[in-house]
Amino acid sequence: MDLNPALLQLATQALDLVLDFKRPADAVLSAFFRDHKKLGVRDRAFVAEAVFGVLRRYRYLSVVVPAANPRTLILAWLIKARGMSGAALEKLAKPELIDHIRTAKTDDLPLAVAAELPDWVVEKLRATTDDEHILALGRALQQPAPLDLRVNVHKADRDAVLARLAADGMSAEAMPYSLWGIRLKGHPAINRHPLFLDGSVEVQDEGSQLLALLLGARRGEMVCDFCAGAGGKTLAIGAMMASSGRLYAFDVAEKRLANLKPRLARSGLSNVMPQLIASEADTRVKRLAGKLDRVLVDAPCSGLGTLRRNPDLKFRQTPDSVAELTRKQAAILRAAAKLLKPGGRLVYATCSLLPEENEAIVEGLLGEGGFTLLPANELLAQHKIPLDTGAMLRLSPVTHGTDGFFAAVLVRQSA
Numbered sequence: 001m002d003l004n005p006a007l008l009q010l011a012t013q014a015l016d017l018v019l020d021f022k023r024p025a026d027a028v029l030s031a032f033f034r035d036h037k038k039l040g041v042r043d044r045a046f047v048a049e050a051v052f053g054v055l056r057r058y059r060y061l062s063v064v065v066p067a068a069n070p071r072t073l074i075l076a077w078l079i080k081a082r083g084m085s086g087a088a089l090e091k092l093a094k095p096e097l098i099d100h101i102r103t104a105k106t107d108d109l110p111l112a113v114a115a116e117l118p119d120w121v122v123e124k125l126r127a128t129t130d131d132e133h134i135l136a137l138g139r140a141l142q143q144p145a146p147l148d149l150r151v152n153v154h155k156a157d158r159d160a161v162l163a164r165l166a167a168d169g170m171s172a173e174a175m176p177y178s179l180w181g182i183r184l185k186g187h188p189a190i191n192r193h194p195l196f197l198d199g200s201v202e203v204q205d206e207g208s209q210l211l212a213l214l215l216g217a218r219r220g221e222m223v224c225d226f227c228a229g230a231g232g233k234t235l236a237i238g239a240m241m242a243s244s245g246r247l248y249a250f251d252v253a254e255k256r257l258a259n260l261k262p263r264l265a266r267s268g269l270s271n272v273m274p275q276l277i278a279s280e281a282d283t284r285v286k287r288l289a290g291k292l293d294r295v296l297v298d299a300p301c302s303g304l305g306t307l308r309r310n311p312d313l314k315f316r317q318t319p320d321s322v323a324e325l326t327r328k329q330a331a332i333l334r335a336a337a338k339l340l341k342p343g344g345r346l347v348y349a350t351c352s353l354l355p356e357e358n359e360a361i362v363e364g365l366l367g368e369g370g371f372t373l374l375p376a377n378e379l380l381a382q383h384k385i386p387l388d389t390g391a392m393l394r395l396s397p398v399t400h401g402t403d404g405f406f407a408a409v410l411v412r413q414s415a
Contacts (some may be wrong), residue, residue, distance in 0.1 A: 003084075006041055008074065008092055010036065011050040015070040016314065018051055019144050025312040027054060028122035034159070053077045055311035056142045057115045060321060064104035066097070076101045097208040111135060116311075117143050120302065120319050124354050132389035133398070137353070140397035141404075145308035147190065148175070148234075149182040149201045150209050154239040155268055158182065164195060177380075177387050177400070178209035180236070192324060204232045206307075206353070207395045207405035211296060214379055214393065214409050215347045217247070222287030223291040224248040226336045233298055238269040245273030250285065277293035292339045294346070299329045301350035305404020322354065329361045341413040345374070349407040358406040359392065365410065374409040 008313075011093035014032045018025045029051060033044055053063060055071045057080070064080060065072040075093050078084040086098045111131050112122040115138025127133050149172075151158045158180060165172045175181030184190065195201045217223045218239045226233040231284055232342070238247050249272055251257050254391050257274050264272055277284050302322050303313045333348055340346060350357050365371055376393040389395070395405035 003046070003088070004055075004077075005092060007046060008071070010043070011040070011047045011074055012071045013200060015051050015054055015074060018055070019070060021312060024310065025051065026310070028238055029044050042073055050074050050077060052144075053081055053310060055315075057081060057116060057130040057271065058311075058315070059116050060106065060109070061218050063109065063113060064101050066100055066240060067396050068198060072097065072101075072262075113146050113172060114138065116314075118314055118317075121314065121354075124356070129331045129395070136398045137396060137404075141307040142311075143308060143397070145205070145397075145403065146401070147184040147187050147203065148205050148209075149184065149190065150204040151180045151182060152200055152202060152220045152235070152239050152267055152374055153180055153279050155198070156195070156242055160200060161195060162323060168193070175206050175209075177385050177402075179383060179385070180239075181206050181209050184195060192194075199263075199267070199268055199414040202235060202263065202267075204236065205403050205405075206400075208233055208298075210380075210385075210387075210393065210395070211235060211298060211349050211407055212240060213383060213385070214376060214407055215240075216379070217241050217245075217295050220245045222246050222288075222291055223294045224250060224288070224292055224296070224336070224339060226250050226280075226295055226297045226332065226339075227299060228260065229253075229256045229298070231257075231272075231274070232265055234260065234272060235263060235267050235269065237296065238267065238272050241271060243269045245271055245272045246274045248288070252277055252279060253391055257408070280332045285339070288339050290339070290341060293341060293344050295336045295344070296347045296349070297333055297336045298349045299332055299357075299361075301329065301352040302354060304353045305351040305395075305406075309402065322357065326356050326361065329357060330364055333361060333365055334379065337371065337412070340412040340414055344412045346371070346412070347407055348410065349405065350402055351405055353404045358394075359408075362392070362408040362410070370413055371410040372413060375409050375410055379409060 003145050016216040018028050031046055054077050061073050062068040065076050089098055112119045115135050117138050122134060151161050162172055172182050173183035190196050211233055217240050220240050228234045228251045231249055234249045254276050257276055260274055275284055302317045302325060307314055339345055348362055373391055375391040377388040377390060380387050393407040395402045
């Protein structure tokens with residue numbers, strides 16, 4: 001593409017807005033593009049790629065520039081990540097800056113810089129794994145995520161969807177673990193495809209799809225997605241239930257539940273009941289105590305497992321914010337646990353990499369009595385899914401090609 005000073009300046013402005021880390025990068029970019037409506041498709045694509053490219057390699061790029069500011073960081077990204085030549089950049093930067101970036105020594109970077117993770121995250125990970133794995137994890141999280149689809153089994157069949165996508169010139173393959181999953185090559189505009197528009201497919205990471213499988217909801221049951229958000233997992237659960245029974249979709253954010261409505265309409269499901277709640281202690285929650293067969297708690301978390309999609313999250317979380325999240329996670333899990341009948345199943349999940357948000361929360365509930373752990377590897381084996389990470393599910397972009405996910409399956413003991 002023709003990179004000119006005006007386009008570089010626009011990318012610099014966008015990155016400057018993102019780097020205060022007060023709002024999600026994708027939301028900041030959306031607002032930026034609304035303010036610059038005349039930008040063409042290619043120019044928008046460059047600005048977005050530059051911003052997210054810098055966020056993915058921010059610590060490394062900050063090392064190779066003489067002074068880290070939005071403009072020099074983008075130039076460093078163009079040279080170091082995009083491989084742009086000095087000749088192509090001569091109208092945009094002084095030769096001394098280009099030479100400094102190209103010759104910067106990066107052979108002996110600290111682990112946290114090489115892994116593109118905050119120092120405090122590396123220290124927490126070191127409690128359970130070695131430096132080699134942390135580096136591999138950090139590098140995997142620097143790669144853009146693939147585009148994953150879930151086939152809506154209430155409406156469509158995976159083989160038929162694969163055949164249709166192939167006929168339409170899209171390269172796609174069945175996922176290795178999810179029974180409903182399809183992974184696309186590249187990032188085609190799937191939201192304009194008839195299969196998306198009629199609700200036959202939804203965009204959903206493979207890890208999220210496996211949560212619905214672990215929950216194992218059946219026809220006619222009473223089920224709750226306790227932190228439903230925009231409802232991706234709700235819809236997967238509802239399809240498993242063949243649109244029968246009753247499926248509550250709780251969330252504290254009206255905007256997120258509003259995003260569920262068009263997806264729900266496309267899905268063809270009639271068993272989903274979205275409900276806005278004030279907190280986990282809402283009366284709408286309490287009146288279901290002891291009545292439900294299954295509850296999914298995809299808890300609010302640090303999101304550090306989703307850095308392939310949201311690289312700015314690592315700069316927007318802190319040890320204090322994680323400590324606050326763990327208090328919230330424990331409270332939500334206890335409230336959700338009270339909804340289950342004896343013998344009912346609870347799945348607790350996060351997209352975090354940190355043990356304090358994952359195993360520690362589950363072990364806290366188990367320590368209070370009344371619940372037993374149902375081994376996730378045994379449940380997956382029943383579905384003939386070749387995935388064994390032990391009694392609790394731990395997914396990693398390094399090993400599994402998914403976001404970083406954690407899940408544990410608990411059963412309420414009979415009275």
